[in-house]
Amino acid sequence: MQKIASNVKLGKDVRIYDFVNLYGCEIGNNTKVGTFVEIQKGAKIGRNCKISSHTFICEGVTIEDNVFIGHNVTFINDIYPRATNEDGTQQTDDDWKCIPTLIKKGASIGSSATLLCGITVGENAVVGAGSVVTKNVPPNTIVAGNPARVFRKIK
Numbered sequence: 001m002q003k004i005a006s007n008v009k010l011g012k013d014v015r016i017y018d019f020v021n022l023y024g025c026e027i028g029n030n031t032k033v034g035t036f037v038e039i040q041k042g043a044k045i046g047r048n049c050k051i052s053s054h055t056f057i058c059e060g061v062t063i064e065d066n067v068f069i070g071h072n073v074t075f076i077n078d079i080y081p082r083a084t085n086e087d088g089t090q091q092t093d094d095d096w097k098c099i100p101t102l103i104k105k106g107a108s109i110g111s112s113a114t115l116l117c118g119i120t121v122g123e124n125a126v127v128g129a130g131s132v133v134t135k136n137v138p139p140n141t142i143v144a145g146n147p148a149r150v151f152r153k154i155k
Helices: none
Strands: 002-004 020-022 061-063 101-103 141-145 148-153
Touching: none
Parallel strands: 002 020, 061 101
Antiparallel strands: 141 148
8 A cells, every 4th residue: 555645746667665655755767665665745866766665754855866775764854853832832844944964876875774964975975774874974985883984985
């Protein structure tokens, strides 16, 4: 079962597996979206990407072409999330600011990585499985750990 809202823009030959929730997003040609993935409004996924199962891609995330996203990857778009305002009223969309994240062409994000907002993962960079990315990742670099640190350059 798939939940694909009418406002989703799908490119040619996009493959979407079961139990996927898509709304207000764009997905480029020949991209594969695995089982139990949610992609929120305003997220943009490029061409020839692979989004593995159990991944959450929130509003404000842009993923360029040829990117691999491993299983159970989580993106965050708010530095200080709160359920209520100081007066105790429930927060609405007007009460917070979406902070964008950019994943550049050819990058690979390992399974169970968490990416905080406001960062860029450079072209062809690799984020190790389980890493927590708190800062920009330079192009052609492998990062790993919590917080993610440069492991080595890719030749």
